[in-house]
Amino acid sequence: MPFGNTHNKLKMNYSAEQEYPDLSKHNNHMAKVLTPEMYANLRDKETPSGFTLDDVIQTGVDNPGHPFIMTVGCVAGDEETYEVFKELMDPVIEDRHGGYKPTDKHKTDLNSENLQGGDDLDPNYVLSSRVRTGRSIRGFCLPPHCSRGERRAIENLSIESLDALDGDLKGKYYALKNMTEEEQQQLIDDHFLFDKPVSPLLLASGMARDWPDGRGIWHNNNKTFLVWVNEEDHLRVISMQKGGNMREVFTRFCTGLTKIEGLFKEQGHEFMWNEHLGYVLTCPSNLGTGLRAGVHVKLPNLSKHEKFGEILKRLRLQKRGTGGVDTAAVGGVFDISNADRLGFSEVELVQMVVDGVNLLVDMEKRLEAGEGIDDMMPEQK
């Protein structure tokens, strides 16, 4: 049960076999990994805040998945979930993050000076550039498990920290429940407003409880730096602007994140992070950097090329429609971003996007000119 851990005791009246979920029609990372033996080993454990195995896997039990898309099927309720339920989480992480081992170490690099180039992605093709990540505040439960009191405390801490930002980062917080109609419309027009989750993947994990209590959006006056509070993670941090200057977007991203981290520390709070998993977030798919750097780019010819998928794969990139995940591309405009999150640093991932998008645009230009691109095929990164 989301939040209510006392219920765990009742399950112990039944054998592990009697409680084991029916995963015969399931296709997600959790279902692939959770054997009856593993279930029996882990089912009587709970984190110090009371998150249980059944809480971790509920979303994966309720959402069998799709034959072609592999969802994760489990979430963390707090930082300790990744430790207490290591036996499940490690193989899920390994499977999801390209073979990342329990002994591997993750590099964090938020020094934007280390990025090479990236300031001149061709604006005739690249319409906008964006980098996002998430952060969790150590000591608080994550969205599937937090109580109303915790969620509000996270909101208050966030507001206090964000209020202290200045310069081009100076901005304002809009609580979802206090927003005026006008403010709401403006945020929608700016493409900033997030909605109550409707995806059953999120709902089944308990993240939407008490909506819209404790949720809100902060953005700077320039509308280039944006923070979502208490949506799928404690914080989602987004840097974005029109055009192809990914370097500037990433620089603001790093500067902003570092400043925010400093401001939280002043209040005695730090972000959840460790050497092995990097930044700790609700969904195992977002561990490490939690970073998705992407562009909206016009690739009408290349996207029709038979090797498009293969090229993206080799560049370690993924495509989405311009409405975000699970949407279709419109007018040959694609959202192209890094496929990885863990095992590469922030700089490395943004570099892959910069280099990769430059190549894709060059290929598009060749195809426009009626020429081939076979000589441009990249190696597998």
Next chain:
Amino acid sequence: MASSFSRILSSKRNIGILSLVGGSVTAGFLLHRDHVSAEHVRRRYPASAEFPDLRKHNNCMASNLTPAIYAKLCDKATPNGYTLDMAIQTGVDNPGHPFIKTVGMVAGDEESYEVFADLLDPVIKERHNGYDPKTMKHPTDLDSSKIQSGQFDERYVLSSRVRTGRSIRGLSLPPACTRAERREVERVVVDALSGLKDDLVGKYYSLTQMTEKEQQQLIDDHFLFDKPVSPLLTCAGMARDWPDARGIWHNNEKTFLIWINEEDHTRVISMEKGGNMKRVFDRFCRGLKEVERLIQERGWEFMWNERLGYILTCPSNLGTGLRAGVHVKLPLLSKDPRFSKILDNLRLQKRGTGGVDTAAVGGVFDISNLDRLGQSEVQLVQTVIDGVNYLIECEKRLERGQDIKVPAPIKQFK
């Protein structure tokens, strides 16, 4: 019918359950059925920091939950570990509608109605029009021979139906049950149903194992229930692990139907085309009593007590849990401005023929009893029979160009 909870525990379940909840706590529970302080309720913040924001809410829970009641109950849990926050989650997540007042809370188990009585009693009183669980007793009467004139004019009444729910004592309710408990409910009920005889002989269709053909047949018969999509239900946790341990049983004649593990442990439905409500209710009572006898043979019983009658997940279904209704053609009466008042006074409600929240089609309405608690099954079905007969009389009078009268309001608690 009302045996003590402790008898069931000692005869049927492992005593191990209780020892796991906590030794002294267990003894305390058996001795005086008092609510239990949960051992592990994690509370870093005071009740005032956790109290939900209900300013935009319009449901019975929000109308009755004060900060004082919240503070008193928030650290308590039922012996099964169900907490107040769980009980009210659906009402917090679903503010409601300005015109329709939803209940806004559920029970996770039978004990919820005791442990959270400080909130549930006023909610029940509001929802059931003044029924006070602290002072009143609910009458149960499944003797269908008492029904008078239960055959409707079939030029108007197209079909007749009676439904209720039953919960298996000792197992948690759908918002809170574990997978094993839910499977146990399924096993107990299906096992009992296999003992039914004569016109009640039937078959079980598990949702997880249904064939395509069986599924299509059940859809064509209008028997199949879907995974709940209403946020009122999903926010309460009832749809977890779908479709595990859910299924539909019906008799070969397709006049007696049981849903397993949907919104309640069981929903029991008797129905047929035409206007023979007496026969529908006869079968209803007979079937229910048979099923009860069969589960008792196996050492189980239904959740029931004198205060609240049959215990179900939603407080709105306490008492009889009974909705007796017809699909009836009232094209003229339904356009008369006095229609709503007439229904009100007869203690009836209208719905479209798709069920709750649907619109009427072709002047055909679903007319059923408003009340659930405080009157017996026989009384409620008689109310529907008398009321629908009155409505048909009105329709006939309007057909003949005669005027109709709004009847005097029926007294509520008999």
